[in-house]
Amino acid sequence: MRKIAALGILMAGSILSASAFAEDIKPAVAYDLGGKFDKSFNEAAYTGAEQFKKESGIDYQDFEIQNDSQREQALRRFARNGMSPVVAIGFSYENALAKVAAEFPDTKFAIVDAVVDAPNVRSVVFKEHEGSYLVGTLAALASSSGKVGFVGGMDIPLIRKFACGYKQGALAAKEGAEVFENMTGTTGAAWNDPVKGGELAKSQFDRGADVIYHAAGGTGIGVLQAAADAGKLGIGVDSNQNGLHPGSVLTSMLKRVDVAVATAFGDAKDDKWTSGVYVLGLKEGGVDWALDDNNKALVTEEMKAAVEKAKSDIISGKVEVHDYMADQNCPF
Amino acid sequence: MTRGALPRWADYGLMPALNLAAAFLASGLVVLFIGENPVEAVKILVWGSLGWNEGIGFTLFYATNFIFTGLAVAVAFHAGLFNIGGEGQAYLGGLGVALACLALDRYVPWWVTLPFAVLGAAAAGAAWAFVPAILQAKRGSHVVITTIMFNFIAASLMVYLLVNVMAKAGSMQPETRTFEPGGRLPFLQDVIPGADFGTAPLNLSLIVALMCCMAVWALIWRTKLGYEIRTFGANPVAAVYAGISPVRITVVTMMISGGLAGMMAINEIMGSQHRLLIEFVSGYGFVGIAVALMGRAHPVGIILASILFGMLYQGGAELAFEKPAITRDMIVVIQGLVILFAGALEHMFRPGLVRLLAAFRPTAAQAA
The missing domain is CATH 3.40.50.2300 (Response regulator)
Structure with missing residues (x-):
């Protein structure tokens, strides 16, 4: 008993010293x-x-x-x-x-x-392009029209990097898939314009898209809202946004800032x-796709298998996702 | 007529002081409301902006921006035009500065580049003001509307240029390469012996700004053009009757105004950032409107108002550092209150003050 107490004191002591150091x-x-x-x-x-x-x-x-x-x-x-x-x-x-x-x-x-x-x-x-590739794969597989959309925030190389990876992923999953791409704006205000985000999403839905991925910060809230209103699917970004509209957010591209x-x-x-x-990148767990209770029903076993395969292919180097920022060009 | 009822010292000294006091009183209540000590907040704000070398440097650095944009609004104001487009004109001015610096910085020292940069900034800003001006003069499209619209066009144009044309290859930032020393204005502390502004980017642009103040004063009150501008502003119909061309005055005034706004970029681009970057104007153009209103569209008033807003910017940043409860949005609230009391509610205290002064100095009031 005393031994244990002594151990306890010792441990407490070490914890104390640790916190003192901290x-x-x-x-x-x-x-x-x-x-x-x-x-x-x-x-x-x-x-x-x-x-x-x-x-x-x-x-x-x-x-x-x-x-x-x-x-x-x-x-x-x-x-x-x-x-x-x-x-x-x-x-x-x-x-x-x-x-x-x-x-x-x-x-x-x-x-x-x-x-x-x-x-x-x-x-x-x-490596946002790797995460975007995965959600692009999911988007194409979840789409019944073969048309998917992307709504970016401010038109800068970083966001084109998201778009390019997404496009590559969608095309890899479904040959001939069509990807609509819109940027919200050209100033910082484009990060925080949910109304315009929603309008862009609606216009893409009107053109036949049924899944839309946003990389647009606060603007994306409008994109996801529009998707939920139209009964279509949205894809979140950066944080796990699956819970914003459970059942209407296909997944989220996680960027673990x-x-x-x-x-x-x-x-x-x-x-x-x-x-x-x-x-x-994917290998280091810095980017990923989100699967939780909110979107479980939306992701079929085949989709899950396909995206997990894409993930392991990217990690092993079998599939190389094009980085827009490497040459300021998207070949897709 | 109300203006005449106040002696000059009250109009230019007491009134702004009263407005400012009211603004700070209201800000103090807001600070109190969020659970901080307003006296301490003011102390931090004043100390942060004027209490130490670097603080003074930053205050004057911001003030330099406001002098340019304030002068721009003031010049247009004298012709009865309201130039809300300082933001876009300054943004385009950045393009003029950057083109001069990028072309010359590798070959010549800064003092050769400077005149070209000034010229580039003024020309680009003036050109951006030209279209709204000609639309106003010839078609009657109101400059308030068109200049605001041109702010958005400027933003789109600059993003296009920075993202697609001028950006360094492979860079994340939509910005040009950093200028060599030939494209950088020297810091004031390197030029004035004994001056020390720490790491504040206070540079020679302040001198350029003060020279612009003198030039604007001379233009408005000592030249034929200035007389025409003021006449046109006071009564456009009478101006036409006197043989002043409204088209010419509108276009020329707006271009001078745009040129002054464009020159703000010299401070930011050539003096501080040493590269052209996205959205570097960040609201200085709009604050210029408040500065011009508060400074009564007079260069001396504009300098004082610019220093005040410089203090709010710099002291506000210190405040946000020291007091986590006071966020940057709170600082914007305080700035907004100053604008509200100094600009919009300008006449609130005036009638009372007129009566008060008349009671104390009946003879002087009658004489005035």
Whole structure:
């Protein structure tokens, strides 16, 4: 009995010392212009940070920038206050981080969606085209008309990368499948225009599409709503959006920004921090498709088998998904 | 007539101060409402924007943007035109600056590039204002509507150019390559001995902006064209009767206005970002309207109002850092209140103030 008690004290002691050590890190997140509650990309980062806070009890600081001049300012401000690791969300931080990381070589930085080559920076990028390929496969198989749609947010290379992977996946699953592609807009407002998203989705339904994938942040909420209203199918993005309209969301392309943030914080806490480039594809679990109770009924066994086969083919390298950003071109 | 009832010092000093005080009082209530200490919030805001070198640097950096866009709105205002298109004109101005910098930065030092960049910015901004101007002058399509529409066209055009034409190959960002030193304006602290603005991107554009203020003052109050602009603004019918061509004044004024808005890009693109990037204007064009209203469309007033908005931008960022409960949206609320009290409710205190001053100085009021 005493032995057990002694063990207990020992364990408690080690836990205490662990938490005392853990107090040493002061993590911080800098969100992109979309803001932390964009229901999408930035919010995924927020979720990851919150999850870390809940699990470790370590509080973090965050900041939402208002304009581009604040990028450097925010990172520098965090670094100067002794925050580390500092995670920058979004490729737009690339230049700012390159500059600030050189000024604070002892601070750990991480950036999501871009690569910054510096000894104290961890760069996390995702192979969104691989995840999009999978949902493209599912879309084509679920479609009875052979026509599927894509609604992008702002027309930038990153979103064309989603579209291209999706198209390739759809064509691979069903030869001759037709893919309609629309971008919501050309300004940042395109990330948060659910009304227009819904209109684009409706017009694609009118042209015969019956499954629509969105990569449009807040705009996509309108796409999924339109799909649910029309009795057709939508596909979510970034976070698991299956539960938004159970039975009307075929699946979601998961992009684990939350994991990237939580891992960056956790690695720093556990003294396992490593810098360098992390390319998170299917193999690394950085992207995936979502299957849960909400969409179980929509995904048949054949579809499941097909998408799992595509997944293993991509992981093994048998199928190569074209990366739009490699040559700014989509061959499909 | 109400304006004449107030002495100048009250019109230009006391009124804005009262409006500002009311705005901060209302903001304080909002801050109190979300459970923060308003006095402390003001302290952080003022300290963050004026209390340390880098803060001052950022405040003046933002102010530089607002001076350009504020002047743009003010010039049009004198001709009775409401140019809401500063946002798009500044965006296009960025294209002019970037083209000059990309063409020259590898071959010549910055001071050779600068005049071309200024010219490019002004020309691009002016060109973007030209179409709404000619539509107003010849067809009567209201500039308020057309300039707003042109903001959207500018955004689409620039995205097209940045995504498809000007972007670096293989880059995630829709932006051009970073300019070499020949395309970068020196920071003010590198030019003025002893000045230290930390890492704030305050650069020579501030000097350009102040020169523009002087030029606008001279143009409006010391030239024939300026007289025509003011006459046209005060009474278009009388202006025509006096032999002033409404088409010419509308087009010329709008192009000057657009050119000034375009020059804002010198500060952002050549002075700070050193590359052309998407949506770099981020609202400065619209804030310029508030700046011009608050500054009474006079260059000195515009400089002061620009510094105030620079403080709100920079101090607001510090506030958001220090107080997590005060998000950036709260900062926008505070900025909005300042605009509301300084611009929209401009005449709220005026009648009371006129009566008050008349009671104290009856002879002076009669003389005025």
